[in-house]
Amino acid sequence: xxxxxxxxxxxxxxxxxxxxxxxxxxxxxxxxxxxxxxxxxxxxxxxxxxxxxxxxxxxxxxxxxxxxxxxxxxxxxxxxxxxxxxxxxxxxxxxxxxxxxxxxxxxxxxxxxxxxxxxxxxxxxxxxxxxxxxxxxxxxxxxxxxxxxxxxxxxxxxxxxxxxxxxxxxxxxxxxxxxxxxxxxxxxxxxxxxxxxxxxxxxxxxxxxxxxxxxxxxxxxxxxxxxxxxxxxxxxxxxxxxxxxxxxxxxxxxxxxxxxxxxxxxxxxxxxxxxxxxxxxxxxxxxxxxxxxxxxxxxxxxxxxxxxxxxxxxxxxxxxxxxxxxxxxxxxxxxxxxxxxxxxxxxxxxxxxxxxxxxxxxxxxx
Numbered sequence: 114x115x116x117x118x119x120x121x122x123x124x125x126x127x128x129x130x131x132x133x134x135x136x137x138x139x140x141x142x143x144x145x146x147x148x149x150x151x152x153x154x155x156x157x158x159x160x161x162x163x164x165x166x167x168x169x170x171x172x173x174x175x176x177x178x179x180x181x182x183x184x185x186x187x188x189x190x191x192x193x194x195x196x197x198x199x200x201x202x203x204x205x206x207x208x209x210x211x212x213x214x215x216x217x218x219x220x221x222x223x224x225x226x227x228x229x230x231x232x233x234x235x236x237x238x239x240x241x242x243x244x245x246x247x248x249x250x251x252x253x254x255x256x257x258x259x260x261x262x263x264x265x266x267x268x269x270x271x272x273x274x275x276x277x278x279x280x281x282x283x284x285x286x287x288x289x290x291x292x293x294x295x296x297x298x299x300x301x302x303x304x305x306x307x308x309x310x311x312x313x314x315x316x317x318x319x320x321x322x323x324x325x326x327x328x329x330x331x332x333x334x335x336x337x338x339x340x341x342x343x344x345x346x347x348x349x350x351x352x353x354x355x356x357x358x359x360x361x362x363x364x365x366x367x368x369x370x371x372x373x374x375x376x377x378x379x380x381x382x383x384x385x386x387x388x389x390x391x392x393x394x395x396x397x398x399x400x401x402x403x404x405x406x407x408x409x410x411x412x413x414x415x416x417x418x419x420x421x422x423x424x425x426x427x428x429x430x431x432x433x434x435x436x437x438x439x440x441x442x443x444x445x446x447x448x449x450x451x452x453x454x455x456x457x458x459x460x461x462x463x464x465x466x467x468x469x470x471x472x473x474x475x476x477x478x479x
Contacts, residue, residue, distance in 0.1 A: 269361025
C-alpha cells in the first residue's frame with residue numbers, strides 16, 4: 114500500500130507546511146522568487162521606457178540647439194574679426210572656412226554627425242575645441258552647484274521639518290515668509306545686492322569678500338588654496354542657496370503636514386514616544402520621499418540657474434561660458450554648452466522617475 118499523500122515526508126502537505134512553519138530554505142525561493150522576478154522585470158520595463166523617452170528628448174534638444182541659435186542676430190565672422198579691419202572678400206573667405214556659407218540642412222547634418230562622435234566643434238572666439246572648453250569649465254560649475262545644492266537641501270529640509278511640526282507658530286510663519294520672499298527675488302538682483310553690501314562695502318564698512326572670479330592672481334599654493342577658493346565661493350553659493358532652498362522647505366513642510374495627521378503618528382504618540390522621536394523615527398522618513406525625488410528633478414535645473422549667478426560673479430564655469438558665447442555670437446560654444454545643460458536636466462529627470470518607482474510602492478503597483 115502507498116502511504117497517504119498528506120503523511121508522506123516529501124508530500125505536498127509536509128513539504129509546504131514544513132517549509133512555511135519551520136522556515137525551510139525550499140519555501141523562500143519558491144514563494145518569493147516569482148514575485149521578485151516580476152518586480153525586477155517591471156522595473157526593467159519601466160526604466161527602458163523612461164530611457165527611450167530620454168533619448169527622444171535628447172534628439173529634440175539636438176535639433177532645437179542647432180536651429181534656435183541661428184535665430185540670434187549677429188554674424189560670427191564679424192565677432193571673430195572684431196577691431197580688425199577686413200575686406201568683404203576676407204569675410205567671405207572666413208565664412209567659407211567656418212562652413213557658414215553652406216546650406217542650412219547640410220550644416221545641420223554635419224553638426225549631428227560630429228555630435229555623435231563627441232565633436233562639438235571649434236570655438237570661433239577661443240579658437241579651441243568646444244569639448245575642451247566645457248571640460249575645463251565643468252569643475253567650477255560642479256563646485257558651485259554641488260555646494261549650493263547640498264546647503265540648500267539641508268537647510269530646506271531642516272526648516273521645512275521645524276515649520277511643519279510647529280505649524281502656525283512664529284517659526285513657521287517667519288521661515289516660510291523669508292524663503293518665499295527670497296524665492297521670488299530675481300537671481301541677478303540678489304547677486305548684485307550681495308556684491309554691493311558684502312564685497313564692495315557700504316559707506317565706511319569695508320567689503321569682506323572678493324567681487325569676481327574663483328581665485329586671485331596671487332592665489333596661495335598648498336592647503337591655503339582651498340581656503341582661498343572657499344572665500345571666493347561664499348557669495349555665489351549664498352546667492353544660489355537663497356533662491357533655491359525655498360522649494361525644498363515648502364515641499365518638505367507640506368509633505369510632513371500630511372503625515373502628521375496619519376494614524377501611525379497618533380499611535381506612536383499614544384505609545385508614549387516623545388515628539389522628537391515621533392518626528393525623527395516615523396513622520397520624517399515617510400515625508401522625505403517627495404523631497405528626495407525633487408532633489409533629483411532639480412539638479413539639472415540648478416545647473417541652468419547657475420548661469421545667472423556665474424555671470425554676476427564672473428565665476429569661470431559653464432554659465433559664464435554660455436553668456437560669453439551669446440555675446441559673440443559663438444555658435445559652436447552656445448550649441449555645446451546648451452546641449453550639456455539640457456542633457457543634464459534630462460538625465461536627472463530620468464533618474465528621478467526610476468528612483469521614484471523604486472522607492473514608492475504605489476508607483477510599482479500602478
